[in-house]
Amino acid sequence: MSKLLLFVVLLGTTHSSPLEADPCTVSTYSAIAAAAKSCNTLTLKDIVIPAKTTLFIELKDGAKLIFDGHVTHKIAEWTGDLIRITGKNVQISGTANHLLDGLGPKHWKGANEQKILRPKFLRLQLKDSTVKNLKLKNCPCNCVMIQSSNTVISHINIDNYDGYPGVAGAKYAKNTDGFDVGRSTNLRVENSVVVNQDDCVAVNSGNNIIFDNLHCNGSHGLSFSLKDSDVYDVQFLNSKVTNSNNAIHIKTNNAGGSGRLRNILYKNIQFLGIDRYAVSIQQNYPRGDAKANIPITNLTLENVSGKMTGSKSMALQIICAHGGCKDWNFKNVKVNGAKQKNTCQEVPSGIKC
Numbered sequence: 001m002s003k004l005l006l007f008v009v010l011l012g013t014t015h016s017s018p019l020e021a022d023p024c025t026v027s028t029y030s031a032i033a034a035a036a037k038s039c040n041t042l043t044l045k046d047i048v049i050p051a052k053t054t055l056f057i058e059l060k061d062g063a064k065l066i067f068d069g070h071v072t073h074k075i076a077e078w079t080g081d082l083i084r085i086t087g088k089n090v091q092i093s094g095t096a097n098h099l100l101d102g103l104g105p106k107h108w109k110g111a112n113e114q115k116i117l118r119p120k121f122l123r124l125q126l127k128d129s130t131v132k133n134l135k136l137k138n139c140p141c142n143c144v145m146i147q148s149s150n151t152v153i154s155h156i157n158i159d160n161y162d163g164y165p166g167v168a169g170a171k172y173a174k175n176t177d178g179f180d181v182g183r184s185t186n187l188r189v190e191n192s193v194v195v196n197q198d199d200c201v202a203v204n205s206g207n208n209i210i211f212d213n214l215h216c217n218g219s220h221g222l223s224f225s226l227k228d229s230d231v232y233d234v235q236f237l238n239s240k241v242t243n244s245n246n247a248i249h250i251k252t253n254n255a256g257g258s259g260r261l262r263n264i265l266y267k268n269i270q271f272l273g274i275d276r277y278a279v280s281i282q283q284n285y286p287r288g289d290a291k292a293n294i295p296i297t298n299l300t301l302e303n304v305s306g307k308m309t310g311s312k313s314m315a316l317q318i319i320c321a322h323g324g325c326k327d328w329n330f331k332n333v334k335v336n337g338a339k340q341k342n343t344c345q346e347v348p349s350g351i352k353c
Contacts, residue, residue: 027069032057039063049073054080059087067094067134072101077117081145084123092124092131104138104163110172116141118175126151138162139173143196145180148187156192163197164218173197178219181206182229188212194219199249200241205229214239221246222266225285226294228257235265240272247271247278247306251285252294259294271306278308278335280317283324290345292324299327305334313338316353320346 024039026032027046035042036057046069049055053073059065065085073082082102085092094100100122107118118141124131126148135157136143143158156179163173178194181187184206193215194200200216202223203209207230214236216222221244222236241247248266252259271278279301284290308315315335318325328348344353 029053029055036060036063041066043068044071045069047071049082051076052078052080055083057083057085057087059085059090061087062089063087064091065093067092067098067100069095069097070099070101072103073119075103075106078119079117079141080119081123082119082121082140084125086125087129088127090126090129092126092129093133094135098135100134100136102137102139102143104140104160104173104176105168105171107140108163108168108171108173110165110168110170110174112170113174116175120145124148124151124153130154131156135159139176139196141175142177142180143194144178145182146187146189147183149184150186151184151188153187153189154191156189158192158194158196160196160218177202178216179211180204181209184209189214193217199223199225200244201236203231203234205231207232207234209234210237211235211239212237216241217243219244221249221280222269223249223251224261224264225251225253226256226259226261227253228294229259232260232262232264234263235267236269237265238268240270241274241306242271243273244271245274245276246280247274248280248301248304249277250281250296250299252283252296253286254284254288254291254293256293260297261294261299262297264296264299265302266300266304267302269301269304271304274306274308275310275313277313277317278306278315278338279304279333281325282317282319283321284319290319290321290324292321295323296320296325297327299325300329300331301333302329302331304330305332306336308335308337308339311339314340314342316342316344318342318344318347318351318353320348322346
């Protein structure tokens with residue numbers, strides 16, 4: 001065989017060898033960090049997160065992150081984040097067959113839980129980014145924690161149905177907040193479904209935030225929970241709350257520091273099957289006397305309506321401290337089916353309670 005023919009044969013053999021795996025489609029936990037540093041489009045497929053470990057994904061500026069297949073973890077008692085994602089100008093999404101599985105039934109302990117030792121599921125620390133089409137199932141504890149700016153989050157499906165007491169039995173789920181929002185600005189969360197056992201949304205701090213077209217089931221409602229922060233310009237729009245304890249819940253901590261809650265709008269909110277409060281606003285959370293350390297001002301409820309159920313149902317619970325609540329406006333607020341008389345303390349002028 002001539003040298004030229006030998007070269008052609010060897011060249012052909014080289015080209016016919018199997019292609020190397022795509023380094024930007026990752027199925028092993030240990031390879032994720034390096035891939036995130038180099039890949040413009042990173043796909044995570046069938047990932048198992050080690051016990052007591054955070055899957056920390058630090059994306060390149062402008063990168064895309066795609067979840068595919070089954071993403072889960074090894075079971076352990078701890079209180080960290082399972083997944084934490086940071087990035088600027090990034091796009092995060094899931095394929096049609098992906099699932100972020102929190103394995104909640106292996107974590108939940110129901111009423112027998114003495115100390116919370118369950119990991120939080122997904123933390124987003126983003127700037128100028130989009131997150132869409134993610135499916136989360138059976139969060140061990142809090143589901144999605146948002147600390148982001150100039151970001152749009154849409155089409156998120158949070159399914160903790162298996163955690164209901166009637167489904168899970170004695171080891172039911174608790175503290176499974178859908179969206180916990182803190183230190184965020186210019187944020188929009190829209191077109192999403194939350195089935196859970198705690199707040200559908202809980203805003204702890206931030207400003208210029210819009211929640212639009214949310215469907216909440218089994219929750220504690222569309223909520224604010226402030227301990228010492230200044231929260232302003234937040235809107236809840238075009239949303240539904242069903243089979244829940246509360247529809248709207250605003251709570252300020254009477255043992256916390258100083259803060260403010262102002263320029264808040266709930267508009268076009270429908271509810272059904274609320275068994276405790278249609279609207280609960282309290283400056284005495286978690287218990288005791290109301291305090292005005294966090295005033296609630298410029299609060300508007302417009303086109304809020306629905307039906308309640310159960311013997312303990314109450315349309316309005318308003319517990320304000322003296323001088324703690326002012327400049328409220330309720331327009332077309334209609335509640336049917338409440339069995340208990342309203343609780344009214346230091347209600348702002350112009351509000352019927």
